[in-house]
Amino acid sequence: MISARRRRGAATSLWPVLASVVLLLAGCTTESAPPEQPPPASIIATVTVPPSSGITITAEQLSNSDPCGLLDSQVLSKFGDAEIEIDFRFTGCNGEISSPAGDQVRISVGFDFDLSSLSMAPSIRHGVTVYRDGDPNWCRRSIVVSPAAAINLAVAADAESTRCQVADAVLDAMLPQLRQGQLTPANHPPNSLAKLDACRLLNHTETHEVPGIDRTQVYPGYNGHHCTWGKETVSDPHVYVAFNRSFPPEAKSTGAVATTIAGRPAVVDPFAGGENDSYRTLPDCNVEFAYRPLDRPSGVRTVELVHVGVSFDGPEKARCELATALATKVAERLPS
Structure with a gap:
């Protein structure tokens, strides 16, 4: 939109500029767009021994x-x-x-x-x-x-x-x-995290924002309850989303900050990393937020938790800002 504060004659001066832009764009159409980054391949652990004989469960x-x-x-x-x-x-x-x-x-x-x-x-x-x-x-x-x-x-x-x-x-x-072949069925409510697939809550374009991440691999967890993009080691850059059951999030460790993610109680917790004689642990930042309360017969107050974390060499502020941004995307994609 042209501002009302512009001089009336300014509108006519835009035409040569627009014509130049059109010619420039026309000249660019002969170049092909860069190829889209393919999605990473899923790496699933498998048992290296034969299945047990004598059972009928699947x-x-x-x-x-x-x-x-x-x-x-x-x-x-x-x-x-x-x-x-x-x-x-x-x-x-x-x-x-x-x-x-x-x-x-x-x-x-x-x-x-x-x-x-x-x-x-x-x-x-x-x-x-x-x-x-x-x-x-x-x-x-x-x-x-x-x-x-x-x-x-x-x-x-x-x-x-x-x-x-x-x-x-x-x-x-x-x-x-x-x-x-008779197992007790799980009794999770329809909106439980137990019924979700963590790998579907972020896409590879979003996870590839982590500097140095291996873009070719993603590691799904059993039943979809956790997912790691990049190499699944503490020494390599990666992103993870995980679900579990625990107490409501609290900022207990040094540097941890209580906040909210999409209106849910949350904690942002940076870790400086470390190393020993065998390997190096990269710095990371973990965001955890409460999803839903659990009905416990014992009366213990526990919740379903979501963890979203990033690990890479970089300033703590950059790590935690990216982890928070990804956690917000995850929270917005969860069932209400």
């Missing part, structure tokens, strides 16, 4: 099931006072036992793309192939459902002799479900 069943349905409270109670609690992951569940002797036992069961340990050896238990390892601190058992789906069970205990005793008791209780 990977699709597993992805839609409740991991707490694989922990039997009556079995845990045989070893002491027992509690079962949801994990921070949507695909995990935890148990805790206090034995009469005062020993503490911690149980974790979760679903993932691959095994919890690369050194697991197969064995047959009640007709099912079970993978186990020799970790000195945990007793681990895994069931391979498909090349990209596994059930991982781990037990830690003060008394070393108790670990595998509890692990095998928990395993024996869940095997009938796996053999019969």
Whole structure:
């Protein structure tokens, strides 16, 4: 629009300029536009061992099931006072036992793309192939459902002799479900983060704003609950979006700032990075914001959380401004 403050004769002087612009644009049409950057390729971890024999459940069943349905409270109670609690992951569940002797036992069961340990050896238990390892601190058992789906069970205990005793008791209780193909369905509400795909909340043009990022790779997490663009290491520039369950965000660490993202309580938390003899951790900035409250029978106030972070060499202000901008885009794309 031409300002009303311009002289009346100024309008006629625009025509030679416009004509020059038209000629200039016409001359540019012979040049081809730069090619659009192709989207990155998805890199998904796969199990390097054969699927377990003797089970009938499918990977699709597993992805839609409740991991707490694989922990039997009556079995845990045989070893002491027992509690079962949801994990921070949507695909995990935890148990805790206090034995009469005062020993503490911690149980974790979760679903993932691959095994919890690369050194697991197969064995047959009640007709099912079970993978186990020799970790000195945990007793681990895994069931391979498909090349990209596994059930991982781990037990830690003060008394070393108790670990595998509890692990095998928990395993024996869940095997009938796996053999019969009967899993407890997950009960997430329609607007839960558990039903979303983190990789769909940002596009590769937006994530490529991170300086030095590898534009050819993206790493989806199991069930879509986290996603990393760029190389999935702390030493390389990357962007990540992750969902979990925890307490409402608080600015506890040095430099963390409480704020809001699209009207939601949030914290912006920069990290200066570091290095040791083996590798270097790049500086990053993480933004976490609350999405929805969880209805907990225990009354503990917890929420579904979204984490958006960037990692690259650069000023803290630039890192956190980019992380905040990306987190805002993510928040605006979530179901209301």
